[in-house]
Amino acid sequence: MDELRYQKQIRLKSFGRESQEKLASASVLIIGAGGLGTPAAQYLNGVGVGKIAIMDQDTVAESNLARQTLFTPEDVGKPKTDVLIQHLKRQNPSTHFTNIRKFLTPENALHELAGYDLIVDASDNFGTRYLVNDACVILDKPFIYGALHDFEGQVSVMNYQNGPTYRCLFPEGGDTSAILNCDENGVLGILPALIGTYQALEAVKVLTGIGELLSGKLLIIDTLAQTHLKVGLPVVPENQSIAALKNNYGQPMCSTDMDVTSLTSEEFWNKQEANRQQQVIDVRNEGEFEEGHLENALNIPLSQLTERHQEINEKAPVTLICQSGMRSLKAAQLLQSLHPEQVIYNVEGGMNALEAEGWV
Template sequence: MPSSRYQKHIKLKGFGKEAQDKLAKSKVLIIGAGGLGTPAAQYLNGVGVGTIGIVDQDLIEESNLARQTLFRPKDIGKAKTDTLISWLQEQNPETKLINIAKYIDPGNALDTIADYDVVLDASDNFGTRYLVNDACVILGRPFIYGAIHDFEGQVSVLNYQDGPTYRCLFPESSHNQLIPNCDENGVLGILPGLIGTYQALEAIKVITGIGEPLSGKLMIVDTLGQNHLKIGVPCKAENKAINKLKNDYRQDVCASSMDYHELSPEDLLEKINAGTSFRLIDVRSNAEFDQDRLVQAINIPLQEINKKTEELRSVKELIIICQSGKRSQQAALMLKELFPTANIFNVQGGMNAVRSSKVEVGGVK
C-alpha cells in the first residue's frame, strides 16, 4: 500500500490504518458496468479496495455517455468491462481488477459470487436482482442494492447480519416486469452517479465496520425536491431459507390474484369523474405532500402504511400514488398482501406523470 496515497483516511478518527487494511484485503463484486457500476467502481478503486470484479457483457453506446461519464465518444462500440478496467488501472495500479465479461445467470452466479466478500448490484432489471439476491442468501454475502427511476433513487444494504433480503423489500410480482428501466423511461445523467456513490459508501461501511449501514432501511432520494427519506424494511424468515437457485429468473408477465393494477393519470381522471368510491393515498413524506399534492389524496407516508391498516380495512378500492411510481408500487404490494380481496391500483409515474400529462386530475395544490 503506498505510504502517502491513503494518508487522509489513516488520519481520519474512527477509520485509521485498521480500516484501510480491511479495505486492502477486501474483495468486492460489481454486477453491471453502467450508470451505477461505473461511479461505484471509481470510488471503491480510489479508496483502496484490494480486489474488484466487474461483471457485464454490454458494449458502450452513445446514449450511455451522458450518465456513464468514464466512457468517451471514442469508446463507443467497445466492451464496457474492458474500457472501465483500463480506466481503473490508471487510476489505481495497486488494485487487483478482474474482468468478468459475461452476464450473470443461474449457471454461473454461485461460482462468481463465492470469491467475493460483498456484492454491489448495479443491474437494471428485477430478474437479475432476484438472482443475485438468492445467490447472496445461499452464500451468506451482503448485497448492496441501488436502483433509479425517473428523478428518484433507492439504496439499501441487504442480507447483512441477518437483516432483510431483496425479496423482503420487493416480493416477487408479475407487475415488476412492467416497471420500465432507464432505457425505456429515461433518467437524468447525474442520478446514477449519486446512487452509485452511495452504494460504494455502504460497501465501505460494511467492509470496515464504520458507521451504521442501511441494513433494515431503504433510503429514497428525491432529487427534484432534494428530499432524503429512510423507511424500515421488515425481515421475513422465509426469504432467508433459500437453499438453491431457480432455473430461470426471467419475470413472468402473467397477472396473478395477488397483483395490483396499474393506473395512468387518464384512468385516474376517469375514475374521479365517474364518482367511483375509492381512497387515494399519497405515500410520499409529509413535506413532499405539503409542497405538491392532489386535492383528493390523503397522506400516509410509506413507512406508516402498516400502522394504518385498521382505517383502510373497510375500503374496497385503494389507489396509491407517490412521486415517480416506485414507493407506491411497494405500498401496493404491502397492501395487497394485507387486503387480498381489495382492488388496489398504482398510479403509473406518480406525481411526475400527473404533472407532465395534460390531465387535470381534480386539482393539484
C-alpha cells in the same frame, strides 16, 4: 499499502490504518458496468479496495455517455468491462482487477459470486436483482442494492447479518416486464452517479465496520425536491431460507435452452438492405417507437407480446429489436416458447448499435 496515497483517510479518527488495511484485503464484485457500476467502481478503487471484479457483457453505446461519464465517444462499441478496467488501472495501479465479460445467469451465479467478500448490485432489471439476492442468500453474502426511477434513487444493504433481503423489499417476483427501465423511462445523467456513490460508501462501511449501515433501512432520495427519507425494512424469515436458484428469473441476462440467434447491427443492416420486406418486430413501448423507428418495423411492446403474438407470421423468420438489445432478447425467448418452429433473430445492441454506426 501506500500510506501517502491514503493519508487523508488514515487520519480520520474513526477510520485509521486498521480500516485502510481492511479495505486493502477486501474483495468486491460489481455486477453491472453502467450508470451505477461505473461510479461505484471508481470510488471503491480510489479508496483502496484491494480486489475488484466487474461483471457485464454489454458494450458502450452513445446513449450511455450522458450518465456513464468514464466512457468517451471513442469507446462506443467496445466491451464496457474492458474500457472501465483500463481506466481504473490508470486511476489506481495497485488494485487487482478481474474482468468478467459475461452476464449473470442462474448457471454461473453461485460460482461467480462465491469468491468475494461483498457484492454490489449495479444491475438495471428485476430479474437480475432477484438472482443476485437468491445467490447471496445461499452463499450468505451481503450485497449493496441501488436502483433508479425517474428522479428518485434507492439504496440499501441487503442480507447483512440476518438482515432483510431484496425479497423482503419486493416480495413479488412475478412479471415485471411492464415496469420501465432507464432505456424506456429515461434518467437524468447525474442521478446514477449519486446512487452509485452511495453504494460505494455503504460498501466501505460494510467492509470496515464503521458507521451505521443501511441494513434494515431503505434510503429514498428525491433529487427534484432534494429530500432524503429513510424507511424501516422488516425481515421476512422465509426469505432467508432460500436453498436453490430458480431455472429462470425472467431477466434478459438469463440464459435459456431456447435457440435464439443473435445478429450484430452490421449483419442486421445488411439483411435490411437486401430485403426491406423482412419481418421486424420492435418491442419498445409506443412512446419510444413514435420517437423513431425502422420503416418496416411493427410495434408490439414486450408487455403486449403474449396477447398479440398471433399478429406475427410464424411461418416466416422474424427479427426482434429494442433500444439496447435486452428487451428484444427476452421477447425472443418468449416468442420461441410460443412459436417453437419459427426462426427468430435478436439484434445485439438494438437501436443504440444502429445509431452508433450511423445507419439510423
